[in-house]
Amino acid sequence: MAGSRRRTGRPRSAAADRAILDATRSALVELGWGRLTMGDVALRAGVAKTTLYRRWSNKNEMVVDAVAVLFDELELPDRGSLRADVEGVVLSFAELLERPETKTALMAVVAEATHDEALRARIRAAIVERQKRLVVEGRRRAQARGELPPDPPGPRGAAEAARAVDLVFDVIAGAVLHRCLVSAERVTPVWAESLTTLLLHGLTAGAPQPVPSRPS
Amino acid sequence: MAGSRRRTGRPRSAAADRAILDATRSALVELGWGRLTMGDVALRAGVAKTTLYRRWSNKNEMVVDAVAVLFDELELPDRGSLRADVEGVVLSFAELLERPETKTALMAVVAEATHDEALRARIRAAIVERQKRLVVEGRRRAQARGELPPDPPGPRGAAEAARAVDLVFDVIAGAVLHRCLVSAERVTPVWAESLTTLLLHGLTAGAPQPVPSRPS
């Protein structure tokens, strides 16, 4: 379907696509979300405003596409240990989030998504689900090294593993995001190390534990 | 200074203040951030639009004030153990964040704050710094119970304790926020328990730890 969509007529300009998305990101940096206008993006891209509306139905959808590709540059090179891998991904994610276009656009789009189901789905597919690969990969490596226990067998084990991945993803991404955007403080290597230690060993590391955890 | 600010003339209507902030919250629920207009808020509040602009210079500042009070309802009753306290605050915070006016407004305001230093400061003062009290209190109780080691003495110990509070706050608030708003999944009691276990004992709980943590 996607391949045979348009077989005749003048094709869409791929150069215009790139110019528009680039212009959107640079406008986000300079103006922020509230002052970003479609007319301005068109002007920066050297393109007519109508060309924007032929591709996206509104500002939100355009910005999601402009920002989603930024997250794809996240990588997880094998740094040899679970600790090093976690610290690495924390710092990479923070570096990404400290770029003005990323932080501005991500928050604005998430805000709009709170009352727009279609946009919520677009975010989940374009960003969240795609980046969970980092956690899956880091976890797999740690299990291979013996730093984490292997997944239990069977479908129950797989479901449990999926829940663990979701949890770790929310904790790491959430902590970095909150630190950068809500608390508005920088993510330093020292902070990344502290976060990693907390994740690996917990709050109670090095302390007596007089209160046993209750079974569920 | 604040007390003797205005000594003559007609005083500001406290009823109007309340009506405006209530109207702002209800408009956020129904319309979301993008469609919320000052004229509409004035209409809902039964107030002239000029009355809004006498109190706040723009939409962002008004919404921060409308939302900040919601966070003050967070409490931390002593549930008898660190585990129970953490689970409790996670669930309370999630309940707050799942209210439409909270999630919409918080994200929108944070997005605007990425390129507005004054707004960033307002958020930090009105929300972040005020809610850290929950972590400080929970930590103090846990230390009294012997679940956490006491703070080292001296100014260095105090600084270290402050960093620990900041870290735990970012991790807990960030995880809940990311789960609710970015991943767009519900915070269930089961999830809260998993998060608490992770926070208390870390990823490596129950697994061998071949890689020792390096001292800093």
Next chain:
DNA sequence: GTCTTTCGATACGGCCCGTAGCGTAACTCA
């Protein structure tokens, strides 16, 4: 009673959104 400030109401310039219409450019197919 006078002074000061807020209030509601109305009007306004300005900016932006999203769409429509037009002539032209680019590409496909016969």
Next chain:
DNA sequence: TGAGTTACGCTACGGGCCGTATCGAAAGAC
């Protein structure tokens, strides 16, 4: 090569909202 089809740049437009100005009336302070 020529006809058909689609994208493009340009311009213009109605409509909505922002933030401000202006006015007379109301509400307290002195």
